Amino acid sequence: MRLILILCLICNFAFAQKSYQKNYFDDGKIESAGWVENGKKVKYWRHYHTNGNVKSEGHYKNGLKTKFWKLYRANGRKESEGHYEADKKVKWWIFYDNNGHVNHKCQLRNNQKNGYCLMYKNEKLTSAIKYSLGKKIKEWTDFRSFKKENRLRDLQ
Template identity: 60%
Template sequence: MKPIVIIILLLWSFNISAQKKYQRDYFDDGTLASEGWISNNQKINYWKYYHANGQLKSEGHYKKNERTKYWRTYRNNRTKESEGHYANGNKNKWWLFYDSEEKINHKCQLKNNQKNGYCLMYRNEKLVSAVKYSKGKKIKEWTDYQSFRKENSLKDLK
């Protein structure tokens, strides 16, 4: 009888620790630092992070403690800083980067947190150059659309 009670208590305590719960973390002054879902001591689903001044810093999804899907980051004055895709905890695919007025400054193709593909550079919302990268290293830069178009396929920009 006694071993059965111990087994039941162990199973019950394991079940409670495996349940999904909403977690909030705070800065030392009591301001909310982050909030989101935890399961089996791992971040899952939707999370938000905050600057010390209380403004939203970043938001996005987790899967088994790794960032995944689409994320957005913000400056402490609420302006958008960047947004893009994560896969297996790494920045991948297209990422958009904004200036202090929330105009696109540049957008880049990333793979495993490195520039890998094209980066399109903007000034006052106008395309001024394109740069090609491979594993974080700059390969070539174009400063006019005609030369870029002549040497590249636009389907590479997908």
């Protein structure tokens, strides 16, 4: 009997720690919604602008952004999307202009450009820029010279 009681208490404690939470702005509109476990954001969350449109959506692990996220402007158009690891932007990110077209795609590490950025204008590739720790190293405006000086597998 004591074993059953202990098991029930353990199960109750484990399940009671995870809950779905909604947060609201002062005016009563929803600010964010998602899962909390042991006082930290976990799993999928959605954040909102004050006008009610989605501001961002993605996953948390132990209170830190992780995996794939999408960020939106107040008008509802996509602003950017990409990956987080431990609350830092990493890997490839896509950034959109005010009309929702791709503006540039960049490799990021620790929230800064580190690797290549592909620049677009009117949905056409215009140049490639290489960065190291946020500092611009070189820019190419034609594919032939870019290919000659770089390994294309570095774009992965």
